[in-house]
Amino acid sequence: MNNVWIVVADAARARILSCEGRACSNMQDVEALSHSESRAHNQDLVSDRPGRSWGSTGGDGRHAMQDPTDPGVQERDRFARQLAERLREAHHAGSFQHLVIVAAPSFLGALRELLDRQVAQTVTAEIAKNVTKVEKPADLRKHLPDFLY
Template identity: 70%
Template structure:
């Protein structure tokens, strides 16, 4: 019987649950990963105010625009951490199938960073933020009846 890992995630927390077989019998949590930096306001993530520059037309000066949003950088950093954990679990033989249930933006970031072999065993991807649901039985209602 195949072991299925279910990742329930947003930009700040990822829970890895495990169950057996197509109907996902015995759903239980095996690990929680947390990334508190993703919950911090953007101005608290940078150490400086943006630099100032002369306007290309006229005499005025203005603040320079940040090249990337610091909160997006933190989300991508956490997605990389989750992807590495999934890779090590798969190559360690801990699971054979993967289901991802994540907030839409985090799902996109995680998809891009998955190991190609792990990406091949993803049987379902659900773009929905249900990371606050603690009870595995309540979480099961958001999953397909048969996972693969």
């Protein structure tokens, strides 16, 4: 029988569940990952306020410089990279044959870009929904299609 992994994730936490077959009965927790830095406020992620510079169009005014990237986005991408690597390792170890991803929309996009090509080919469903706070596997099953592959 085919083993299915279900990844439920957002930018700060991920939960991996496993089940057997197309109907995905008897879902069980495999692993939980968390990334507390993604929950932090931007001001807590950077050490200083942005610097100041002179206006580029002349004049005497000075302006605050803006960070080139959002620290929160950087942390989200770092966690997506960590999760993608974990999925790659598990796939190469033969832990699953099919993958279902249920993730917050912005995190789903970041994770999709970072998935290994072989892992991406095992994805049978993607659901852009944040259900990370759903605890019981039976309640989580309600958010999934009837047949997973």
